[in-house]
Amino acid sequence: MPMKPLEHDRRYGELDQVLRAYLGQPADDEEGRRSAALDAYLRHTWHTRPWAVAVAEQQLRQYAENPPGRLRLRLGEFYPVPDVGLPESEIQDWLRLLADHLKASVEDGDVPPPAAPATHWEWHARFPELAQFLGGWFSQDMPDEFADHDAAVADYLSTTDPSLVARLAGEVAELLALELEEEDCAVALAELGMEIDPPAPYSPTGWLALLAERVGDAGRHGEDR
Structure with a gap:
């Protein structure tokens, strides 16, 4: 049975916003360097919902540390990570890296400067x-x-x-x-x-x-x- 909307949003709502920002964009984040997609998410979210960045960090880290097991997969009660062009074996480490970037952004006040939207997601979000x-x-x-x-x-x-x-x-x-x-x-x-x-x-x-x-x-x- 798929998750009900309330449960989905509580557990994965902001994670979903982050990953949607990567559709059509390369997931080329590195330690010490954010991707254009993550910069677009941060630029818009800091301006409109700054508290959500910390929520995203928590949801990304929890998903990376506790991926859905076989029962949840069989029941359909899980968040399906969209295809971002990475091998499945690299997804968990990539999610942890994103969480680290978001944590650093909050703790250090590292916010992308105002600019025109750079991605399809950011144009529609703004x-x-x-x-x-x-x-x-x-x-x-x-x-x-x-x-x-x-x-x-x-x-x-x-x-x-x-x-x-x-x-x-x-x-x-x-x-x-x-x-x-x-x-x-x-x-x-x-x-x-x-x-x-x-x-x-x-x-x-x-x-x-x-x-x-x-x-x-x-x-x-x-x-x-």
Whole structure:
């Protein structure tokens, strides 16, 4: 019988967040050097949930010291470590290494400096509502569902709770504040789920600036619903 959600989160919830940060990224941590994936986890988590770093350290270490036995494996009552490109024989030592890095980060105050997201996980962790908006309204199917980009934005505004619209406005402003080059901004939009180009004649940053104005006005004055 698989674990119930409450038990899973109590035992493995933050461990799961750390390991998700490695999807699509190399698990190339070494003693004295963190991977880009772990830096991304720390950069975001220190800023949003600093207490969770210590929870992650504890859960990683406990899992490494007490891997699931045959009974739990047979019953399905265990956390399946995702494929991070390491041989199974190296996983426990790698988890201990991650726990050591997290412990050192907490004890020494060693926090990655603010920067633009560096991984797919970090983009989505930092801009969750923007990812929902772009992935849901600007997928490759958008031209079949809406007349144009403005119609897609209007549909989002008319069907989304105002608190989430306000959150989107903040995330768009935050993304613009990173002052990315156009090429990097296009990569960011793609990472966040946008599968079509901005409308002509706008560049990625130009369209984001237009979107910020449209969404900001909707938040201040309300949108027809």
